[in-house]
Amino acid sequence: MAMPKLAPVPAAHDKLRALGILALNGMFDEMDAVGVLRQAASEILAGDLAVVSSFGADSAVLLHLVAQVDPSLPVYFLETGKHFRETLDYVETLKKHLGLINVHALHPNSEDVKRFDPTGDLWETDPDSCCHIRKTEPLEPVTEQYGGWVTGRKRFQTKERGVLPHFELTSDDRIKVNPLAYFSDADVNQYKIDHGLPEHPLFAKGYKSIGCAPCTSVVAEGEDPRAGRWRGLNKKECGIHFDFNGAIAKPMTAATKHTLWKDGAFIADPFHEWAEGDDPATVSYKHVPLAVFLANRDAVLANPHPLGLLIVPGDRIEDAEADLGRFASIAIKFPAFTDGRGYSVSRLLAERHGYGNEIRAIGDVLQDQIPLMRRCGFNAFVVTHEPTRQALIENRLPEVALFYQPVGITEVPAGTRPFLRRAH
Ligand code: SF4
CATH class of the missing domain: 3.20.20 (TIM Barrel)
Known part of the structure; x- marks a missing residue:
């Protein structure tokens, strides 16, 4: 008699990791954003956590949480060399306003830029490669130093982010913490008002989601706030938020193996x-x-x-x-x-x-x-x-x-x- 085919059993280690993340999300699912960040910074990943911020239209909310939990938490800003002047000014404004004392700018490798983007228009011909050399490459050695990092991503922003949990496991065994995962657009705006947070100078001009200057445009009233990012291009994420298999990191999937x-x-x-x-x-x-x-x-x-x-x-x-x-x-x-x-x-x-x-x-x-x-x-x-x-x-x-x-x-x-x- 032919034996029934058994489904492959995931390695015990993978199972434990997946269960660990599931348990974390279960324990802190109901917790508010500042509570999630506090747990991550003081318990789960104490001394091993960093923040990545674009200092864009909504960044003040996450950075305000950081200032409440620990203003010395390392914050990394990807200085791609393509930002609006207003964004660079806003970095200084928020640092001062919130009392953040550990903000670092990460620059692309100048040799890579010279070699792969000598005319500065790679964003137009190949935005994925542009993001790769200006964002992913500079960030990778930094994230390797930490067991986890905090992002300001929210479920409402894109269809792909619709299932974003508070804690994600990446394929290289790191934890991404998303304290704002459940914030709606209205929550973000209300939070800014409630806490008197300075607005990005371009927000009032119709820029609702702000990244690099060439890839950001004004959005019309009622339009999806992220519609102004990479407008007209089949691109929604800059690459740094993908897990290495190209998808949003999922808490329940086993690790994708690098080869x-x-x-x-x-x-x-x-x-x-x-x-x-x-x-x-x-x-x-x-x-x-x-x-x-x-x-x-x-x-x-x-x-x-x-x-x-x-x-x-x-x-x-x-x-x-x-x-x-x-x-x-x-x-x-x-x-x-x-x-x-x-x-x-x-x-x-x-x-x-x-x-x-x-x-x-x-x-x-x-x-x-x-x-x-x-x-x-x-x-x-x-x-x-x-x-x-x-x-x-x-x-x-x-x-x-x-x-x-x-x-x-x-x-x-x-x-x-x-x-x-x-x-x-
Ligand atoms: S957002 Fe645009 S300009 Fe910035 S790194 Fe990506 S493709 Fe280049």
Whole structure:
């Protein structure tokens, strides 16, 4: 008799995490906003919580809660370089008015801006990439330092936020706290009046939801307040509020696993897989197959977005030699762990062509290969093999202390005659 198929059982750890968040939401569901924030700041995440604020039209409400709970709570403002002058002034106004003493501005990496947005119009051609380099990238290393962070998001703002709870679990085991989740538009306005909070200078001019200047417009009476954000574009969130699977973080879903291992940790991967039919002239954050690049070289070089190059066995990296610097990442495919051709490609890139950006191994990447790959110049690994993931998480990688075949000109093989080794 055929056995009935059992549904996969989530790992006990995932279950406990999900239950923990569910319990938190159950305990504090009825609590008012200041109570939720106080619980988070003084009990649940004491000393491990930060606030991210846009200093936009409604930000004064959340920041007023912060001032009541703890004015020294770290507050981060994403200074994208694209804000209205009025917003920058408003940062100073609110700091002073509320007595906030720990506000920091986060700026985009100037090299990224120079490279990916040299003319300053990336917001128009590729707003997701613009938000990525101006918001997500600067924020990521900061959020990594905290166990949780506070947002001012509210259920009424978008359909996607309609189920927003007070506490969310992100896929990297952090907690997002949304004290204003249940506030309506009217609640926000009443709160501002009740507490005499200074208004953003552009609010009276019809800007009801205020972000970067190029992506914010006035909304008409009765129009959805967020209709003025990215008007005309199919975009509603800036990216920093997405969980890494692209959705609002849900309290009950198990963690989405990152597969990109870089600098000793699994991190969110900004690149997406190249798909049949992708247009090399307009794609963003994709590894363009070498053959496609060679057939569309001018279009790829004119493409203003961050791109990578995909190398598969049999490809000659020399064919793209002059343009390697165009690519932020080069992905080398290992179709099987027994196929060693990718090692040579990586060595060529690192040693002969002086390529200094990301060299990532993709495909059949296993635990025993990684130390060897690193010696050959790989600095990022897409790992889907579960035992290998676990080994990396637990920092278990085999050491390669002895080797016969040195890599580059700095390694000296033990027990051989190093004086016979020639520099090349
Ligand atoms: S909101 Fe607009 S200008 Fe600001 S980072 Fe995003 S796309 Fe760029």
